[in-house]
Amino acid sequence: MKxxxxxxxxLGLAIAKGILHSNGATTMYLTKRNIKSIQEFEKYGNVTVTSDNQEAVKNSDILIFAVQPGHFASILQETKDLLTEKHVVISTITGFKIPRIEEIIGSDKYIIxxxxxxxxxxxxxxxxxCSNELGKKRVDLAKAIFNRMGHTMEIPEDQMQAATVICASGIAFWMRLIRATTQGAIQLGFDAKEAQELAMHTCNGAASLLIESGSHPEEEIDRVTTPKGCTIEGLNEMEHQGLSSSLIRGIVSSFEKISEIRKG
Ligand SMILES: NC(=O)C1=CN([C@@H]2O[C@H](COP(=O)(O)OP(=O)(O)OC[C@H]3O[C@@H](n4cnc5c(N)ncnc54)[C@H](OP(=O)(O)O)[C@@H]3O)[C@@H](O)[C@H]2O)C=CC1
Ligand SMILES: O=C(O)[C@@H]1CCC=N1
Structure with missing residues (x-):
């Protein structure tokens, strides 16, 4: 895979690290205008670092675009004449819809x-x-690439903004919950390092329980909440203070913001 x-x-570097971690590429080009900060990636023999997007496109098959939305159109313009039937264009750019990509490079390209x-x-x-019509033929390939670096779900394009909030922004939301749990653990007497260890592994365990057992969160909650015990006491106080409600409202606000950015 080139x-x-x-x-x-x-995001681009996070993807690069994931690809390196999973041995997912035979060759990998990394581009940005100022390459000084990523030069170290050349220590991996199969990685080329360059500011020349055209060179990267010519020498690769799978093109993963991870630039800011305002830069995307001009980079597509700059590279579109180099696109051939070997290329799969994968955009991670928030709010930049497939019809807009097709307007620039054409609908006869594989677009994911x-x-x-x-x-x-x-x-x-x-x-x-999600993909354009032709790109449906490459969805399995895209899933195979991303499944090596986690879990994938194919969704309709009109759910992409909601997915951005839940999955991409979601990392920040979960970090804040882990941090708050850590702060609570410090108040109960653990040192900061221990407190974070307790919080992050408990979070990992909770997610793994659901993934591996397929059970509903409330079923797992029922298993932990001893009648008149400390868990239900804590949980009910969190709900009185609006835990679920604040999370839901935060998610909806984030979605409203992303919709506003799209319109702008
Ligand atoms: N961060 C995240 O968690 C997520 C981000 N996204 C989306 O991914 C995209 C990137 O986000 P993020 O990584 O945070 O942004 P960054 O600003 O960190 O990265 C964008 C990179 O693009 C480079 N760049 C700018 N112009 C060019 C050019 N002409 N050719 C090649 N490279 C260029 C910039 O480097 P230089 O200035 O040196 O060229 C910069 O390193 C966004 O569209 C965002 O919406 C999606 C999901 C999650
Ligand atoms: O915060 C943002 O707008 C971008 C999109 C998802 C993650 N970062």
Whole structure:
């Protein structure tokens, strides 16, 4: 697999690390305008770092675009004449819809939109995927690429913004919950390092329980809540303070913002 990551910033580099971690590419190009900060990736023999997007496109088959939305159209313009039937164009760009990509490069290209998150760097991304009509023939290939670095779900394009909030922004939301749990553990007497260890492994355990057992969160809650015990006491106080409600309202606000950015 010859992969190019056009725009090796926060997300692009996370994807690059995930690919390296999973041995997912025979060759990999990483591009950005100022390459000084990513030069170290050349220590991996199969990685080329360059500011020349055209060179990266010519020498790769799978093109993963991870630039800011405002830069995407001009980069597509700059590279569109180099696109051939070997190329699969994968965009991670928030709010940049497939018809807009087709307007620039044509509908006769394999186009995939993917929404991974930064946990891709450790092979644990939740990645949502959709495609243009022709791209349907390459969805399995895209899933195979991203399944090596986590879990994938194919969704309709009109759910991509919601997926961005839940999965991509979701990393920040879960980090804050882990951090708050850590702060609670410090108040109960653990040192900061121990407190974070307790919080993150408990979080990992909770998610793994649901993934591996297929059970509903409330079933698992019922198993932990001893009548008149400390768990239900804590849980009910959290709900009196609006835990579920604040999470839901935060998610909806985030979605409203993304819809507003799209319109702008
Ligand atoms: N961060 C996240 O968790 C997620 C981000 N996204 C989406 O991914 C995209 C990237 O986000 P993020 O990684 O945070 O942004 P960054 O700003 O960190 O990365 C974008 C990179 O693009 C590079 N770039 C800019 N212009 C060019 C160019 N002409 N050619 C090649 N590279 C260029 C920039 O480097 P330089 O200036 O040196 O060129 C920069 O490193 C966005 O569209 C975002 O919506 C999606 C899901 C999650
Ligand atoms: O915060 C943002 O707008 C972008 C999209 C998802 C993650 N980062």
């Amino acid at each position: 992969i190019a990551i056009i725009g090796a910033g926060n 939109r993917s929404m991974p998150n930064t946990a891709i760097s450790v092979g644990k991304s939740m990645t949502c995927i």
